[in-house]
Amino acid sequence: MAKKFYITTPIYYPSASPHLGHAYCTTMCDVIARGKRMRGFETFFLTGTDEHGEKIQKNAAAKGITPQQFVDEVVVRFKDLWKAMYISNDDFIRTTDKRHVDTVQKIFSTMLEKGDIYLSSYSGWYCVHEESYWTETQVGPEHICPECGRPVELKDEPAYFYHCGQHVDALLDYYDKNPSFITPESRKNEMVNTFIKPGLSDLCVSRTSFDWGIQVVEDPKHVVYVWLDALTNYITALGYLQEDDSRFQNFWQDPECEIVHVIGADITRFHTIYWPMFLESLGLRKPNRVFVHGLLMMKDGKMSKSKGNTISAYPLIERYGVDAVRYYMVSEVPFGSDGVFTPEQFVMRINQDLANNVGNLLNRTVSMIQKYFDGTIPEDHGDLCEIDAELRSLCDKTVVAYETLNDDLRVTEAYEKVMDLVSRANKYIEESAPWALAKDPEKKAQLESVMCHLAHVLYVAGMLLKPIFVTKSDKIFDQLGVPAELRCYEKVREFGLLGGLKVCKGDQLFPRLDAEAEIKAIAEMMAAPKEKAAA
Ligand code: MSP
Numbered sequence: 001m002a003k004k005f006y007i008t009t010p011i012y013y014p015s016a017s018p019h020l021g022h023a024y025c026t027t028m029c030d031v032i033a034r035g036k037r038m039r040g041f042e043t044f045f046l047t048g049t050d051e052h053g054e055k056i057q058k059n060a061a062a063k064g065i066t067p068q069q070f071v072d073e074v075v076v077r078f079k080d081l082w083k084a085m086y087i088s089n090d091d092f093i094r095t096t097d098k099r100h101v102d103t104v105q106k107i108f109s110t111m112l113e114k115g116d117i118y119l120s121s122y123s124g125w126y127c128v129h130e131e132s133y134w135t136e137t138q139v140g141p142e143h144i145c146p147e148c149g150r151p152v153e154l155k156d157e158p159a160y161f162y163h164c165g166q167h168v169d170a171l172l173d174y175y176d177k178n179p180s181f182i183t184p185e186s187r188k189n190e191m192v193n194t195f196i197k198p199g200l201s202d203l204c205v206s207r208t209s210f211d212w213g214i215q216v217v218e219d220p221k222h223v224v225y226v227w228l229d230a231l232t233n234y235i236t237a238l239g240y241l242q243e244d245d246s247r248f249q250n251f252w253q254d255p256e257c258e259i260v261h262v263i264g265a266d267i268t269r270f271h272t273i274y275w276p277m278f279l280e281s282l283g284l285r286k287p288n289r290v291f292v293h294g295l296l297m298m299k300d301g302k303m304s305k306s307k308g309n310t311i312s313a314y315p316l317i318e319r320y321g322v323d324a325v326r327y328y329m330v331s332e333v334p335f336g337s338d339g340v341f342t343p344e345q346f347v348m349r350i351n352q353d354l355a356n357n358v359g360n361l362l363n364r365t366v367s368m369i370q371k372y373f374d375g376t377i378p379e380d381h382g383d384l385c386e387i388d389a390e391l392r393s394l395c396d397k398t399v400v401a402y403e404t405l406n407d408d409l410r411v412t413e414a415y416e417k418v419m420d421l422v423s424r425a426n427k428y429i430e431e432s433a434p435w436a437l438a439k440d441p442e443k444k445a446q447l448e449s450v451m452c453h454l455a456h457v458l459y460v461a462g463m464l465l466k467p468i469f470v471t472k473s474d475k476i477f478d479q480l481g482v483p484a485e486l487r488c489y490e491k492v493r494e495f496g497l498l499g500g501l502k503v504c505k506g507d508q509l510f511p512r513l514d515a516e517a518e519i520k521a522i523a524e525m526m527a528a529p530k531e532k533a534a535a
Contacts, residue, residue, distance in 0.1 A: 002042040004250070004257035007033050010267060011050040011093060011233050014074035015059055018081050019310035020341060021303045024296040027329050028411060029262050030087045034467035035406050037088075038489045044251050046237050047082070048093030049075050050230045052223070053131050057212035067212045071096060081313060086322055086470040093237035095214075095229055103236040104214045104229055107282065108205075112218060116163050116281045119219070122204050123156040131226050133204065147266070160206035160222060167277040168200060174276060180289060182272050183409065184336050187265070187292045191272050203227065203274055231275045234261065235284070252284065259287040260409070268292050291409050294338035296329070298526075303341075311341065315525045319518075323472040324350050324510065330468055331419075335411040343522035347515050354510035357422050358461065358476075364429060365454040366479050366503045372438050375503050377455045377480070378448035380496025385446070391428050391453050392495060394421055395460050399492055402464050418464045425457040455480055455498045463492045472509055479506045 009029045012022055026047055033045035051071040060070035075094060082089065093100060111117040124133035127145035133155075138146045145152050175181060175188060182188035206222040207213065213223025232240075238248035251257045263271050268290070276286045295302055298309040316325045328349050333339030369377055383389035398421045405414035428450075437447040462469070462476035466489075469476075477487055481501040491497060 002040055004254055005033075005036045005041040005043045006238075006251045006257055006259045007036075007043070007045050008234050008261050009047040010261075010263050011048040011095065011230060012078060013053075013056070014049045014051055014071045014078060015055055017074065017077045017312075019303050020313050020316075021296045021310075022078075023081060023085055023313045023325075024329050024333065025262060025264065025293060026082060026087055026089075027085055027326050028293060028335060030085070030089070031326065031330055031467045032260075032262075032406070032409070032411060034088055034470075038463075038466055039403070040489070042250075044091075044238075044247065045089050046091050046093060046234065047087070047089045048091075048233055048237065049078060049095065050226070050233070051075075051094055051096045052213040052229055053226045054128055054207075054210040054212070055131060057210050058128070060212075068096065084317055084322065085313060085326070091237050093233045095233060097236075099239075099242055100233060100236040101214050103241050104224055104232055105217050106241050107232055107278075108214075108216060108224055108228065109218065111162070111278075111281050112160075114281060116166075117160050117205060118163060120159065120161050121157065122159040122161075123154070125152040126155045127152045155209065157208050158222075159204050159208070159225070160216065160219075161202040162205045162228065162274070162277070164200045164202050164274075164277060167280050168196065170280055171273065171276055172196065174286060178286075178288070181286075182268070183289060183291050187268050187272070191269065195269055195273060200273070227270050227274060228278065231270060231278060234275075234287075255285065258289075259285075260289045260291060261287055262291045262293060264295060265292050289409070291336070293335055294333060296333055297338060297340050299340060299342065309526070311526045316346075316522070319521065320350060320513075321471070321510075323469045324354060326468045326470065327354060330412060330415050333412070335409065343519040343526070344515075346522060347513050347518045350510060351513055351515065353419055355508075355512040357419060357426065358465075359509040359511075361422055361426050361429075361454070361461075362458055362476055362479060362509055364426075365451070365458060366505050368434055369451050369455070369503045370505065372434070372447060373451060377498045377501045377503060378452050379499035380452050380456075381445055381449050384449045385432075387428055387431055388449055388453055391424065391457065394424055395457060395495070396493065399460065399464070415465070415468065418461055421457060422461050425454055429454065452496060452499060455501075455503075456495055459486075459498055460492055463487075463489055475506060475509055479504055 007029050009026050012018065029045060033043050037043045056071060057067050060067040063070060079092065125139045125143060126133050127150060129150050130145055130147045134146060134152060139152050143152050205225045205228045206216055207225045208221050211223055214229055216222040216224060235248060235252060238252055239245040240248045261271055271290045279286050297303060300309055303310045313325060328346055331353060332345055332349055369375060383392055398417050401417045402414050432450045434447055434450050437443040458476055458480060459482065462473045466473040480498060481503050486497055
């Protein structure tokens with residue numbers, strides 16, 4: 001039976017258009033999901049939007065439209081971007097979907113009945129932008145939101161609370177028994193030391209000060225406060241407590257299914273403390289992993305609309321192609337660490353890794369096979385010398401490392417291994433000097449062996465890069481003349497499959513960029529929103 005894998009992105013706030021930071025997180029999840037699917041895992045990949053809350057209500061009011069109209073407009077922009085980025089999500093959950101609303105109401109009722117939720121009143125410093133209450137210490141004497149730096153306001157209102165106390169021991173026990181639950185581990189220590197050890201406050205789960213939310217059936221002047229609404233998307237999207245709950249049974253309820261939530265650091269507390277507690281209340285299993293990725297930033301800090309330092313993915317995709325943008329994200333920001341977007345690095349990645357390394361290997365290999373063998377890839381003769389053997393063994397080792405690293409979500413490292421293999425093959429060309437072998441008829445077998453090895457490396461690299469290269473892997477296969485039945489992952493370990501195929505030279509896979517001109521062009525894309533705002 002196929003192994004199962006369920007991966008989610010955070011559901012994004014559709015308060016403004018998506019920027020490269022949102023695209024980063026979704027692309028990383030897509031690369032992981034495509035990789036698992038390709039390797040035969042039964043995979044479900046979810047993304048969506050988190051549409052309720054005071055901020056959306058205010059944004060809509062400012063535009064003179066209803067919150068529903070507002071989110072309907074912005075959600076289209078998210079969906080369009082995912083199409084342009086070739087995101088292969090299996091579903092898109094909106095928290096305004098009826099399936100979600102109905103289920104959240106049932107979940108709230110269950111928790112209320114069990115006594116996990118109780119009515120009280122809340123008074124605290126509230127940041128509208130972050131939709132969070134903060135303590136006196138956190139806002140300091142200036143009464144500033146510790147997260148976004150905006151002024152906070154003192155609020156008092158009747159509210160329902162989620163009672164955390166009874167679940168703390170089970171939570172700590174879960175952390176102990178599942179050391180990779182929170183990755184990187186530093187995040188776990190932060191959760192334990194900053195939030196759990198000092199004593200966890202109960203979580204406010206309803207609001208009465210605005211009405212753009214899911215109504216509490218038992219007390220209709222309350223709407224469900226945003227984190228109970230938001231986090232449960234991961235199960236409502238699968239059909240939890242709905243008529244057709246087959247996906248929920250198939251993925252969430254199967255203990256063998258690996259469940260991974262990928263999130264940004266800002267929402268770690270909600271995913272690693274409250275979410276497991278909510279699941280405990282509902283008698284459901286917890287996810288295997290919450291992977292906290294880093295931020296893609298600009299030179300002057302975090303991308304944000306208000307700073308006007310965001311960059312859209314569209315002009316990059318239009319100019320350099322979707323594969324290059326996806327590759328940039330995976331390679332430039334080590335998954336789990338922060339990264340800074342700069343035009344210089346973007347151009348450097350395309351030129352060094354894609355044009356000079358992968359593109360060049362393909363170009364040289366196909367040209368040589370045409371020149372020396374009339375375009376037919378030679379059969380495998382085994383390894384005729386030490387460097388042949390070394391290259392063949394590196395192909396095998398790369399596949400093994402690629403799988404292990406990907407399974408451990410060390411995604412950037414996994415793809416680095418593939419690039420290392422390609423670099424090694426370029427070096428192998430220099431070492432084996434096919435142009436010299438071609439001059440000596442006695443070295444024909446050796447020349448054949450070199451071409452066979454090179455074609456195989458390209459085949460392996462094309463296959464392993466497929467989760468990133470949503471269009472270019474097929475271009476690699478086209479140039480190698482690989483038929484459809486060989487374009488499947490199961491064959492990646494079989495050496496010498498390409499003997500007898502006819503290569504077919506195509507366009508340059510990634511044309512080399514004029515660095516100076518392109519750096520300038522990207523800098524203009526980055527400047528555009530600021531100028532618009534100024535105008
Ligand atoms: N709606 C909540 C999440 C609820 S999940 C149950 C939320 N939304 S958000 O729109 O603010 O987006 C959050 C996620 O977007 C972050 O956790 C992160 O994964 C991603 N990113 C937003 N800006 C980003 C960067 N600049 N860089 C990388 N990822 C970024 O919080």
